[in-house]
Amino acid sequence: MSSTLLEQTRSAHEDTERFERLIVKDLQNEPATTKDRLSQSHRVRNLIEQITSTTHKLVDIYEDKDNARKEEIAALGGQTATGTNVFSAFYDRLKEIREYHRRVPSARIIDTTDEYEQLLEEEPVVEFSGEESHGRYLDLHELYNYFINSKFGSKIEYSAYLDVFAHPQLIPRKLKMTSQYKDYLDKMLEYLVSFIIRTEPLQDLDRLFSKVAADFDEHWAEGKIDAWKDEPQENGHVNASIDLDFYDTVEELVAIGGDRLKEALGALGLKTGGTVQQRAERLFLTKHTPLEKLDRKHFLRKPEQKGVVASHQTDDSKDMALMEAKIEKLCEILSETIAETKRNTDRKQALNYDEMEAEREQEDEPEVESDDEDQQIYNPLKLPMGWDGKPIPYWLYKLHGLGQEFKCEICGNYSYWGRRAYERHFKEFRHQYGMRRLGIPNTKNFNEITSIEEAQQLWERIKEKQGVNKWRPELEEEYEDREGNIYNKKTYTDLQRQGLI
Numbered sequence: 001m002s003s004t005l006l007e008q009t010r011s012a013h014e015d016t017e018r019f020e021r022l023i024v025k026d027l028q029n030e031p032a033t034t035k036d037r038l039s040q041s042h043r044v045r046n047l048i049e050q051i052t053s054t055t056h057k058l059v060d061i062y063e064d065k066d067n068a069r070k071e072e073i074a075a076l077g078g079q080t081a082t083g084t085n086v087f088s089a090f091y092d093r094l095k096e097i098r099e100y101h102r103r104v105p106s107a108r109i110i111d112t113t114d115e116y117e118q119l120l121e122e123e124p125v126v127e128f129s130g131e132e133s134h135g136r137y138l139d140l141h142e143l144y145n146y147f148i149n150s151k152f153g154s155k156i157e158y159s160a161y162l163d164v165f166a167h168p169q170l171i172p173r174k175l176k177m178t179s180q181y182k183d184y185l186d187k188m189l190e191y192l193v194s195f196i197i198r199t200e201p202l203q204d205l206d207r208l209f210s211k212v213a214a215d216f217d218e219h220w221a222e223g224k225i226d227a228w229k230d231e232p233q234e235n236g237h238v239n240a241s242i243d244l245d246f247y248d249t250v251e252e253l254v255a256i257g258g259d260r261l262k263e264a265l266g267a268l269g270l271k272t273g274g275t276v277q278q279r280a281e282r283l284f285l286t287k288h289t290p291l292e293k294l295d296r297k298h299f300l301r302k303p304e305q306k307g308v309v310a311s312h313q314t315d316d317s318k319d320m321a322l323m324e325a326k327i328e329k330l331c332e333i334l335s336e337t338i339a340e341t342k343r344n345t346d347r348k349q350a351l352n353y354d355e356m357e358a359e360r361e362q363e364d365e366p367e368v369e370s371d372d373e374d375q376q377i378y379n380p381l382k383l384p385m386g387w388d389g390k391p392i393p394y395w396l397y398k399l400h401g402l403g404q405e406f407k408c409e410i411c412g413n414y415s416y417w418g419r420r421a422y423e424r425h426f427k428e429f430r431h432q433y434g435m436r437r438l439g440i441p442n443t444k445n446f447n448e449i450t451s452i453e454e455a456q457q458l459w460e461r462i463k464e465k466q467g468v469n470k471w472r473p474e475l476e477e478e479y480e481d482r483e484g485n486i487y488n489k490k491t492y493t494d495l496q497r498q499g500l501i
Contacts, residue, residue, distance in 0.1 A: 005069050007100060009061055012054050019047045019054075038135060038199065042124035045201035126198050135199040137341040138334070140165060143188055152181050156429050159349075162342045164429045166331035168324045172436070173228060176320060185323040192330040203333070209326060216325045220318060228321045244287040248493055253280035270298050343385065408450040410434035 023044050031037035064070055131139035144161045147153035152175035156164075164170060168185065175181070196203055219225055242264045247253050253261065254276055261279040262272045268291060270282055282298055331338060383391035384402060397403065405415050406422035411430045416422040425431050426447050435442040438452065440459045449455050479492035481501045495501045 005061055005072050007097065009058065009069075012058050012061075016051055016054050016058075019051045023047050034136075035134060038126065039123050041201045042126060046124065048202075128198065132195075133344075135195075136337070137344050138162075138195065138337060140191075140341075143184070143191065146184055146187065150180055150184065151178065152176060152184075154429060154432070159342060159345050160428050162338060162345065166328065166338065168327060169226075170429075170433050177317070182316070182320055182323075185320060185327065189323055189327055189330075192327060192334070196330060196333065199337075200333075208329065212325050212329050213322065216322050220321065225321055228317055242283070244284070247284070247287075250277070250280045250284050253284055256280075266300075269300055270294075271300055347386070406450070408434075409452050410438070410450055410455060 026040055026043060026047075029040070031040050061069060126135075128134050129139045131137060131141065140162065141158070143165065144158050147161060147165070148155050152171050165188070168188075171181075193205060196205065216225075242253075242256070242260070244253075258276040258279060261276065261283055265272045265279060265283055268283075268286060270286075272279070274282070285294060285298065377390065379391045383394065383397050386392045400418050400420060402418045404419065405417055406419075407413055407415050408422075408425065408431065411425065411434050414425075414430065416425050426442075432442050435446065435455070438455060438459075440446065440455055445462065446455055446458065449458065477489045479487050479489060481487070481492075485501075487495065492501070
């Protein structure tokens, strides 16, 4: 095999140059249709992959780890280990080359232009689902069903999901720390990468992801990833803690409920399992005993293991945050496709069965170049497009008030066009998330309110009104001692604990 290394090198260089010429020749032809453009991109990608594969073989030959190439070059100059003269080495070499070409006819220097030209006539097979319509739209129905049936998702319409799926960082962090959410990110990233490879095969995703990872590492080290910052804490414990000064018995703690007790125990690092009674007893131990003096059996894990678990959780958080950054970057590349998908979804909702069947048949027909398609649609008023791909009538535009712009400060100054879209957005995920970030429940009381300041003021008034009518047992429940003195619950329990009554 060593006697043919130089011939293999020559043949590989020749193939590489021919592939490069084919790429140039193919790109010089302007595709007539979208389908032709997609086929051209995939042909170029296949040629690039062949160039890459051939180049890797050349690199292995030039590295010459077994010194076979070096020995072959030496043999050409008559430098042989057996001391054979130059002429004998030459004829031996000539015989080997002829034998090689006899065994490998394709390696002969002949004109293979026609054979290579056939590569430009190939139509690569690219599979798309019916919903994707040859790469024009995204098909996110599987991810949508995963989202609405998960704990971190919400029951929203598919069109609303198309607005929020590209921003997974909007989901609260406490809902993300599950394997279900990580699987969801894996599925989304896998689909988006697959879609880009099929629709934009010349996109260098490896270089793109390397740039995203480098920027992400820098921002993560500086703590600039807002969606993954630690939850706010008070005095070293999370806000889930319970003030035990207001509870004198385990039975009073049982009345709080198992979920609330579980949160409080988790905030203190104690075990959260067992019945409601066991949880209440475990939490009640902390009323008179400091945490550092409690028996180690009540804690979730040994103190020396906490650092390891925390480090593991940090790694998981970083991995998920990096996937979110990659998804956001891919959605940025696919922004036009996402917008087209949303418009197509809204348009299909207005079609009846016959219209949908006619449209499907039209999509199945081969795309033919037409002079009419090249003409730009005359739309000076910039009206929205209808289901037929033409601007809707102006009277319909005015009827629905699509010229009116409504901005919502709670949604990040997002614009809604038309009264209908404006009224619907109060129930959509974007507005709900904005209200949750403000710490305000998204109830009917806050409909038509888009200003952050107005929403906060109304919430303060509602809380004050609720505070006047709310029963506060620690202040309003009365206790009487043996002498007939009246105290509220907190004062009475404090005096009783001190032995004064």
